[in-house]
């Protein structure tokens with residue numbers, strides 16, 4: 340944990356001075372193992388069209404370049420106004436004490452973190468897309484089976500009223516699922532659901548409406564084809 344925290348701090352210091360990189364196609368490394376998240380909107384690890392047909396190109400473009408970019412910008416405005424020292428405060432620390440800050444900072448730091456997390460939870464569709472044996476064993480221990488996990492996750496994602504997120508979280512090796520409203524997440528002190536986020540699904544309408552309209556269940560079902568299980572497994576090593 341100490342090494343990880345040090346790494347987060349260092350990466351926050353390194354990237355705090357960088358400007359946003361709007362050119363998503365530019366090949367740039369994602370910071371850190373398991374795609375550590377800082378205060379910068381990083382380029383996607385794939386093109387807008389890479390997740391077709393499960394998530395369409397236009398949804399990805401608008402979602403990344405408008406919605407997520409907006410959260411990042413508004414977060415920086417709030418950070419400036421509320422005098423958060425980004426070099427001393429990794430974003431995970433800010434989120435863990437978010438009740439000390441404004442609603443604007445809560446919504447936008449949450450929005451920024453959640454989207455950076457979400458993009459890195461996905462990858463281009465593959466024929467075989469399942470967790471490795473080690474992670475599979477964890478699903479069996481925590482939920483009975485991988486299938487039971489998927490059913491529970493799907494249920495919480497479908498039943499989250501209005502806008503929010505569905506999560507797989509880990510706490511001391513134990514996995515569980517739950518959801519958060521708006522742009523809250525399980526790292527926040529204000530969140531009912533707590534734990535280290537391992538997988539997240541954006542169930543705001545802006546994430547699926549262009550392709551799926553009101554059919555959130557179809558969007559959730561498509562999500563399983565593009566989950567980056569290697570990333571989930573990497574994250575699991577920290578909990």
Ligand code: MN
Nearest residue numbers: 406541543546
């Ligand atoms: Mn979104």
